[in-house]
Structures are given as structure tokens and as C-alpha cells.
Amino acid sequence: LAKTTQPISMDSYEGQEVNITCSHNNIATNDYITWYQQFPSQGPRFIIQGYKTKVTNEVASLFIPADRKSSTLSLPRVSLSDTAVYYCLVGETGGFKTIFGAGTRLFVKA
């Protein structure tokens, strides 16, 4: 089971690009990397998932280096509404391999 490490919190300003890095040194060959976002009083929401290199969708980009021991979630031009907790998960999630850690609390300031 791959353990993940990510910063506890980050601050940013509106309009900036935010990069949140997650370390997962013991990621297994078949493991995917998944990011969720959680707003106050809501359940987590799936943002993006990847296996290697780069994945981009309408919300974010996910960069995964060749060794896959880390990954970086990139949020372009954040707004106040991007203030949330961001969770990095590795491996097959949904069973008892699922580990939602403490996540990264992102504060976006005006």
C-alpha cells in the first residue's frame, strides 16, 4: 500500500498558478494516482487521475515524472472558490486500500 506525503497547507492569491506536490516513494507498478478536492460541508470530489507523464482536464493538470515517485497537481489561475482541501491517493481506491490522508489545505486570498 503506497503511502502519500503532501504539504499540510498552502496559501496563494487569486490569479496565480498553484502546484501541490505529493510524494509516493513506494508506488506499485499498477497504481494510479488520483486527486480529490473537498469544500467545507461537502463530500470529496474527483478532480483528476493519471498513471504517467501529463494529464490535463478542464479543472487541472497532473504531472507525473518518469520514476512516478511523486506527482504534482497544477491549478491554473486559482480563484477564491478554489479554497479547499486537496487529497492525493495512490493505488486502487474504494476498497480498504483507500487512504485519504490529511490532505493539503489550500487558502486562496484576494
Place this chain on the structure above:
Amino acid sequence: DAGVIQSPRHEVTEMGQEVTLRCKPISGHDYLFWYRQTMMRGLELLIYFNNNVPIDDSGMPEDRFSAKMPNASFSTLKIQPSEPRDSAVYFCASSLGLTGGRRNQPQHFGDGTRLSIL
């Protein structure tokens, strides 16, 4: 399409009372999950179902907790008797498969039930 629907959104009750939380998954999803979230322990998976069958309930904290899924569109999580330490936000989620696995499907969460046991 409606998302995962949980009820009630808030529940306040006294210690010793029975509490029943309800969940309606997204139509067509064959996996359903119950989570509990607290400041101290974060988000913990309690139990999950596949095609209405409980796959593993080893995350359920005690015998006071039970979960059922009588059909594909409804599940309940029951606590009897309730205790103050059960106070938490309980989330239900559903998916078409296990994220990162062969079917690689994300989980869709409801907005949770905030439970307070006095």
C-alpha cells in the same frame, strides 16, 4: 443526473438513541461506500458494497454499527445505541468500479450527514 443523495443532512440526538442514515447512490453504480470524517481521524472507510453485497466491513468501528443495502438504489447505516464519540460527518459514495483498478472509475460522494450525539 442526480448525484448521491444522503439524508438527513443534520442529525442531533441523545446518547443511547438509534440513528439511521440513508443513502441513494447514482443510478447504475454498482459500488457503494460509507465513510466517516472527523478532525482527529480524517476520512475513514467503514464498509463498502458491490452489487448490494457487503464486501468488507472491517472498517466498522463496533457492533453498534450496521449497514444494509436492500436494493441497488438504497442503503442505510445504523448506529444503535449511539454514543457521543460517534459524532462525525458520515459520507456515502458510489462508483462504477474501484478507482485506479481495472475499471478505473472515480467515486462520487454525497454531501454527508453531520451527526451530533449529545
